[in-house]
Amino acid sequence: MTHGEINFAIRVTLGIDVVIICVLIAYFYVRNEMLAARAARIGNITYHAGTIFTGIAYGHPDCPPEIAAEYLSLRRKRLIITTIASSPMIIYMIFLRKYFH
Secondary structure (H helix, E strand, O other): OOHHHHHHHHHHHHHHHHHHHHHHHHHHHHHHHHHHHHHHHHOOOEEEEOOEEEEEOOOOOOOOHHHHHHHHHHHHHHHHHHHHHOHHHHHHHHHHOOOOO
C-alpha cells in the first residue's frame, strides 16, 4: 500500500470511529435522561439544567439504592465503552500522527 492509501484508510477508520462515539454519547444521554426522569418521580434527587436532567444525587438519603446502583453502573459503562471506542484515535495520536497527517 502506498502512503496515500494508508492515509485514506486511517481517515476512513477515524471517521467511522467518530460516528460510533457520537452514537454512544447519544445512547448514554438518553439512558441518563430516562433514569433521571424515573428518579424525579420518586423525589427531588435530580440535578436540572433548565428542562434537562443532568444527574442523580445518588448519595441523597431519599435516593433508592436500585436507582443509585443503576446510575453508577451507567456511568461506569459509559466510561469503559467510550474508552474502548476511542482507542483507535488514541493509537493514532500516539503512534501514527507523525507519519500520517
